[in-house]
Amino acid sequence: MHQARLPAVPASTDSYRLLGATLIDGTGAAAVTDSEVVVVNGRISYAGPRRRGWSAPEGMAAVELPGKTILPGFIDTHVHLAASVETNPAQMLARFPSEHTFEAASIMRRTLKAGVTTARDLAGLDAGYRNAVAAGTILGPRLHLAISALSPTGGHSDFHLPNGAKTGLGMFQDFNPIIDTDDDVRLAVRLLVRSGADVIKVCTTGGVSSPSDSPHDLGVPERHVQMIVEETARRQGQPVAAHAQGAQGIKEAIRGGVASVEHGYEIDREGIELMLERGTFLVPTLSSALRVPRPADVPGYLYEKKVRWSEIAREHVAKALAAGVRVAMGTDAAICPHGVNLKELGHLVELGMSPMDAIVAGTLNAAELMRLQEHVGSVESGKLADLVITASDPLANIGALGDPANIAVVVQGGNVVKDLHGWMPWAPAPSLLEV
Known part of the structure; x- marks a missing residue:
């Protein structure tokens, strides 16, 4: 084990x-x-x-x-501590890397003070942040890290614009997250493990916030998910987390053997049955899903997708909760504001959970997903x-x-x-x- x-x-x-x-x-x-x-x-x-x-x-x-x-x-199993919804892409492009680092440290401290003593960063932070918390250099949650999210070219974690320029988190990332071939898959997992990854994140669908794809677009296929799971089993058994929003990509992630479906906005009856059968965790990130920004604050394509997919998530995630799918708390903080992570508990209750079950989702269930239940x-x-x-x-x-x-x-x-x-x-x- x-x-x-x-x-x-x-x-x-x-x-x-x-x-x-x-x-x-x-x-x-x-x-x-x-x-x-x-x-x-x-x-x-x-x-x-x-x-x-x-x-x-x-x-x-x-x-x-x-x-x-x-x-x-509390344990937030889906955060991005190196990014912030309050910072627009133009501001990020103008920053020095040191400014980016100090802001991430500030966000980590705010997250801890919000009651989150352990967090799983699913792309953005490198192992130096985890080391700094351990050394007491900065205050922050105990950290498990994905370091980077994997997707095909043009997928959810391809941070290139059509002209080839990097944007978003890609500006501060040396690791290439693109996996198109079998060899790409093996090499990427091995590099992430070498870099200290505690979890491997794959994108089996596009995303609401992606400019060039949608949650219905498929990303990393089931066969490559299986390869990733097999590759981690040869090492420390790192769990695999799938960014999966559309129904088909959710099912490919589950059949591929992931430990958790992140978002799961369009999960259908077949997907729910697969999760119950396999004990897969759902991390519904309702703080992000249910947040619809003002039209003036986001590009037109994004506002339309947010409105539509917020309603899809509200309907489908509620069915998954009612069916008894195992839930671990995660917010997708960065896509929603940092430092108010425990609002997620209220969203879970709004969609049908009891307050006690929501607390368990944010504590023992989340610890089990991270394989830390013996300690926290x-x-x-x-x-x-x-x-x-x-x-x-x-x-x-x-x-x-x-x-x-x-x-x-x-x-x-x-x-x-x-x-x-x-x-x-x-x-x-x-x-x-x-x-």
């Missing part, structure tokens, strides 16, 4: 008890009122009902949190202390989590990286730059 790389963050030596809060542990179990969570050296040593007779070791800090809720740190995704003994604390009741108002102002405390590996109200008195006060 292949083991996933556990993304590192700076080690914590703190030990403390969190008492009296309601605990939603991420497993789907009923919430525990008047709970106790004990953190020792970055891991959870106890999580459950408050123990009245237990004597804490001398010097262990404790804080009472009545009326608050403790949840696992739930508040259980032995797991890393990645936590979110809020004064809101997410089971009564799941939408409150979408506002970072309601994410009062974020703990990552036992380290308090956000504390808006001074609830954690033993933690160092954050600098003005990190609020």
Whole structure:
């Protein structure tokens, strides 16, 4: 059995008890009122009902949190931290690479402060960003990386304009993401693995935002998806994620053996049955799908596609949720705004999920998709202390989590990286730059 790389963050030596809060542990179990969570050296040593007779070791800090809720740190399995919907292509073209790097670091910090302690970047970041988080150079989520997305010439991740000029993420990318032949497929996977990829992303359809194709256009074929899955099985078993929006490309991705369908906007009954049969995850990215920009803010072709495909996604994804397809939370942040990732939970509930199931999609299910469920995704003994604390009741108002102002405390590996109200008195006060 292949083991996933556990993304590192700076080690914590703190030990403390969190008492009296309601605990939603991420497993789907009923919430525990008047709970106790004990953190020792970055891991959870106890999580459950408050123990009245237990004597804490001398010097262990404790804080009472009545009326608050403790949840696992959330996991966004589909982000693009190196890009931003707020930055237009002309601005990107005018930037120095260093400006691009600093903006990505700022986005990573905002994402962490929004309650996302682990993220899967599905094209844009290289392994240096993951290393910088591990070293404590920058604040950000634990990172798994695709590095680049693979598609045929003219496909969704071909960033060339008709005249051959690069645009978008292609400006900062040395890796060639184009795979047209069998040899291209093998070489691309091997280069990505050498570069530190934790997941391989393929585009089996075109996209809503692509200027030269559509979600109905087919991209990487089923046979090449199978080759990619076979090639990763010879290495660390990296899961394969498919950008797949139209119905036929979704089914080719599933039959090819992907671990997750990203977007899945037009999934049909046959696709749903295939996903249920094979246990394939759906990452519906509703934050992007349901967002329709103002006509003046985007090219005409894009506005028309967004309106149409937003309605398609609303209809079809709701059917997949009702059928019980396994869902992992993902936002496609960059195509939608960064730093409000947990709005995705509200969208899942809007399309039919219960608040508890939406929380599981953003915690334990997402951890399972990333093969990290032994370490993160739930508040259980032995797991890393990645936590979110809020004064809101997410089971009564799941939408409150979408506002970072309601994410009062974020703990990552036992380290308090956000504390808006001074609830954690033993933690160092954050600098003005990190609020």
